[in-house]
Amino acid sequence: MLTNEYLKRVYEGLEKRNANEPEFLQAVREVLESIQPVVEKHPEYEKAGLIERMVEPERIITFRVPWVDDQGKVQVNRGYRVQFNSAIGPYKGGLRFHPSVNQGILKFLGFEQIFKNSLTTLPMGGGKGGSDFDPHGKSDMEVMRFCQSFMTELYRHIGQFVDCPAGDIGVGGREVGYMFGQYKRLTNSFQGGMLTGKGLTFGGSLARTEATGYGLCYFTAEALKCMRNDSFEGKTVVISGSGNVAIYACEKATQLGAKVVTMSDSNGYVYDPNGIDLAYVKDLKEVRRGRIKEYAETHKDATYVADCSKVWTVPCDIALPCATQNEINKESAEALVKGGCTVVCEGANMPSTPEAIEVYLSNGILYGPAKASNAGGVATSGLEMSQNSERLSWSFEEVDAKLKGIMEGIFHASYDASVAAGSEGNLMVGANCAGFLKVAAAMMAQGITY
Incomplete structure (x- = not known):
């Protein structure tokens, strides 16, 4: 809830000007609510119109x-x-x-x-x-x-x-x-660095394809280790989506000892109690560009449900939403809790509604927000830009190790910032505060630019 008068005033003005952009308002409100303790310690932000400038695109x-x-x-x-x-x-x-x-x-x-x-x-x-x-x-x-x-x-x-x-x-x-x-x-x-995700023959980076999905699992594993003294080992994982992020989150979660039992697309989801056959999904999605329902036609124990929103009713220990924004609403979040889920880390951008997040937090779920947990893709894009600038190509192992270090660092920065903000363990508050403070410091240092 917004209680800070400065932030409330900024948000109300933004709401009037952007009434037809609900996703944008949702994203801004989440950040403003999280950073209230930080803004109250820095009255100079209001004098500099910092938040007003930050919520308007340049x-x-x-x-x-x-x-x-x-x-x-x-x-x-x-x-x-x-x-x-x-x-x-x-x-x-x-x-x-x-x-x-x-x-x-x-x-x-x-x-x-x-x-x-x-x-x-x-x-x-x-x-x-x-x-x-x-x-x-x-x-x-x-x-x-x-x-x-x-x-x-x-x-x-x-x-x-x-x-x-x-x-x-x-x-x-x-x-x-x-x-x-x-x-x-x-x-x-x-200009190699002007566009990332390029092919390996013209300046692309090894591990870029895998980066968002792998990074999601590295973040989740570090959070599990530090906050729960636990790991992926032996866990049942539900994943939504079947694109790049979902495929490589499935791959890394499996490598870390978990069993992934679902994947989905916009038409529906498949449930395979034996664990997802990832080689088949890669061929289906990356080569043939087919629909996920074909999986159930070729795997006798798998079932297909023609409603992708029902994927969250499948019992699991860990949920990794990797499809799209607002795919988990309050009802879906409650279904996850009922199914035994104790960890939700986001691979898609803002896949949980505010009501869903409230369900996570009120039920003690370990919640990793997208801006922290799915940063692996853009982190490796940044590493691709570094390689382009150096006219060098790093090995898969080098890039993967740097990615792992960055994702673990993001978890610790988020956790430490949650403590400083008086919300220990709330990684949403922590990620928003940690990300905001660096940008705010740079904007303050650069003055009011006309």
């Missing part, structure tokens, strides 16, 4: 993206880039291609990215972008033509010292490759 670019489909028909989509905050480094954040993309969704993602990037300790600001284009069902040539048109406008607003996008939902190695090729062509330059 720049939003909106543009049309015309492209030609395989039938020769002209299609038009809308493209965006939200450049939210560059206090600690160039804007950094993914590009999302999905029909649900709009300005409010990208503002929420860009705002979250500010604090997530701050927690990694790497010099990266916060941004996000994308389009309402849907790559599903499109041919490679259609995706290429769209990506080239998208980059033809975006290229003038990005660069390795300005704004460094990466992939997100709907934007994988194929899409990044097409966009990088067009950027190179338009600028007559090879």
